[in-house]
Amino acid sequence: MTAPVTIRVQAEDFDLQSEIDRMTGGRGEIGAVVTFTGLCRDEGGRLEALELEHYPGMAEVEMTRIAQAAVERFSLEGITAIHRHGRINVGENIVLVIAAASHRQAAFDGANFMMDFLKTAAPFWKKEHGASGQAGDWIAARDADDAARDKWKN
Amino acid sequence: MTAPVTIRVQAEDFDLQSEIDRMTGGRGEIGAVVTFTGLCRDEGGRLEALELEHYPGMAEVEMTRIAQAAVERFSLEGITAIHRHGRINVGENIVLVIAAASHRQAAFDGANFMMDFLKTAAPFWKKEHGASGQAGDWIAARDADDAARDKWKN
Amino acid sequence: MTRLVYFAWVRERIGKAEEDIVLPASVRTVSDLLTHLTSLGEEYEAALQFPEVIRVAIDQEHVEHDEPIAGAREIGLFPPMTGG
Amino acid sequence: MTRLVYFAWVRERIGKAEEDIVLPASVRTVSDLLTHLTSLGEEYEAALQFPEVIRVAIDQEHVEHDEPIAGAREIGLFPPMTGG
Numbered sequence: 142m143t144a145p146v147t148i149r150v151q152a153e154d155f156d157l158q159s160e161i162d163r164m165t166g167g168r169g170e171i172g173a174v175v176t177f178t179g180l181c182r183d184e185g186g187r188l189e190a191l192e193l194e195h196y197p198g199m200a201e202v203e204m205t206r207i208a209q210a211a212v213e214r215f216s217l218e219g220i221t222a223i224h225r226h227g228r229i230n231v232g233e234n235i236v237l238v239i240a241a242a243s244h245r246q247a248a249f250d251g252a253n254f255m256m257d258f259l260k261t262a263a264p265f266w267k268k269e270h271g272a273s274g275q276a277g278d279w280i281a282a283r284d285a286d287d288a289a290r291d292k293w294k295n
Numbered sequence: 296m297t298a299p300v301t302i303r304v305q306a307e308d309f310d311l312q313s314e315i316d317r318m319t320g321g322r323g324e325i326g327a328v329v330t331f332t333g334l335c336r337d338e339g340g341r342l343e344a345l346e347l348e349h350y351p352g353m354a355e356v357e358m359t360r361i362a363q364a365a366v367e368r369f370s371l372e373g374i375t376a377i378h379r380h381g382r383i384n385v386g387e388n389i390v391l392v393i394a395a396a397s398h399r400q401a402a403f404d405g406a407n408f409m410m411d412f413l414k415t416a417a418p419f420w421k422k423e424h425g426a427s428g429q430a431g432d433w434i435a436a437r438d439a440d441d442a443a444r445d446k447w448k449n
Numbered sequence: 450m451t452r453l454v455y456f457a458w459v460r461e462r463i464g465k466a467e468e469d470i471v472l473p474a475s476v477r478t479v480s481d482l483l484t485h486l487t488s489l490g491e492e493y494e495a496a497l498q499f500p501e502v503i504r505v506a507i508d509q510e511h512v513e514h515d516e517p518i519a520g521a522r523e524i525g526l527f528p529p530m531t532g533g
Numbered sequence: 534m535t536r537l538v539y540f541a542w543v544r545e546r547i548g549k550a551e552e553d554i555v556l557p558a559s560v561r562t563v564s565d566l567l568t569h570l571t572s573l574g575e576e577y578e579a580a581l582q583f584p585e586v587i588r589v590a591i592d593q594e595h596v597e598h599d600e601p602i603a604g605a606r607e608i609g610l611f612p613p614m615t616g617g
Contacts, residue, residue: 175329175331
């Protein structure tokens with residue numbers, strides 16, 4: 142069978158165990174599942190929330206493209222990527238990636254690869270909401286994220 | 296605060312979302328959570344279950360030692376490791392590692408490090424139960440696991 | 450008519466999320482488009498004053514600034530992405 | 534008296550999970566212990582015939598085969614670990 146790819150952009154939160162069970166249920170070839178969850182930090186108490194904007198349609202297409210590249214490159218048995226949009230308060234989930242494989246290093250690499258490209262190629266933007274209620278700035282792209290992406294070039 | 300370390304050896308299954316929530320709840324400094332779940336594979340239909348034996352007491356001590364090394368090395372904000380014992384059927388969870396950090400690479404590295412040492416240093420042993428009901432062999436240690444562990448030497 | 454869609458601070462500075470626009474025949478590439486838009490008013494100038502940082506998608510696919518825009522139905526203009 | 538505990542196929546071959554044993558004064562190191570046990574019967578010989586693969590813990594801490602065993606309360610003998 143081809144590895145199942147699940148991509149969603151949604152306002153609602155997600156539940157890791159349900160998302161994993163949906164992918165792995167009844168499949169004896171999966172030995173390793175790695176998840177990455179990105180959460181909204183308070184940046185030392187400075188922030189109250191983030192506003193997540195995205196390009197509807199293109200976001201899903203780009204995430205699917207990255208997910209399929211990950212499946213192929215690491216022989217994944219399945220991959221899920223869920224990105225939330227709208228207002229996300231400190232401590233809440235922003236993004237979830239799940240990579241399943243026969244063995245553990247492929248699952249780790251698949252999830253790591255998906256996150257590095259999701260951060261630099263999927264059309265999402267974060268705006269800060271300050272702890273004192275004032276409208277904040279758009280977060281600037283980080284060179285470190287480009288460097289993390291470029292480690293996958295070979 | 297010092298990073299919370301949770302270590303458990305248990306017969307029961309675990310729920311990822313509950314374990315993550317317990318670690319991250321109300322903490323604004325955590326931006327990244329990586330989990331690793333190891334599941335029982337059927338090895339191409341050959342297996343029905345695994346029997347997990349452990350050294351009570353030493354297993355927890357060794358897992359705690361590895362977890363604390365991971366916290367220190369990767370500046371983790373928290374780490375959880377839960378290993379099941381007893382009979383585990385194909386498709387069921389065997390082990391869970393959760394690593395939380397401010398940024399994503401530390402969380403990935405922390406979980407990966409914990410798994411590599413857990414496999415090679417924590418006193419657990421797996422015995423196979425064949426699909427046709429016959430008692431199977433003890434699984435042999437893999438050189439690849441030692442090599443994975445040795446990549447952390449620096 | 451070509452549909453232009455804007456996101457994040459590009460959207461905020463231009464003051465709208467999308468618009469349909471007729472482009473002169475001389476606007477052949479993404480780079481030409483950015484120069485053309487800058488001439489349409491100070492809100493466009495504020496959004497696009499540093500064209501090298503603007504990311505562009507044609508029909509929802511990333512492109513470089515030297516990409517021809519002929520046949521494009523939808524062109525998206527936005528800052529570097531910061532999701533994840 | 535020293536408590537010995539066995540796991541996995543070491544336990545199965547010896548036929549018990551643990552035992553308390555009085556060791557001769559000549560048994561000073563882990564290596565001496567493995568040699569001594571092998572002399573106690575064929576079940577021990579079957580379990581410990583390749584002593585280089587046997588992993589050892591003294592009071593629940595991994596040790597090498599040249600480690601002295603003086604003062605040990607509990608010594609664990611087992612195959613290479615395969616958890617995770």
